Amino acid sequence: MDGLGLFVLVTAVIAALLWLFISGATRGIRWARKGSPAAAFIGWALLLFGAGMNPQPPPQEQVEEANRERKVKKEAESGNPED
Secondary structure (H helix, E strand, C coil): CCHHHHHHHHHHHHHHHHHHHHHHHHHHHHHHCCCCCHHHHHHHHHHHHHCCCCCCCCHHHHHHHHHHHHHHHHHCCCCCCCE
């Protein structure tokens, strides 16, 4: 009977933790959908950190640029003097 009581207790604790997690997530989503002035202010403040920064080019362009740089570097290291 002791093992059954422990099983019921552990199951109840796990169920309570799951309920707390789900209810917290639900409340968080509802709060986010409502939108608050503080959340809007924080969003604008975070946008200001990126002001003036150049965006990264798409990944394909980054790969092509790296390939061009590697090719130029290999040609420079090949030892062909250009007189």
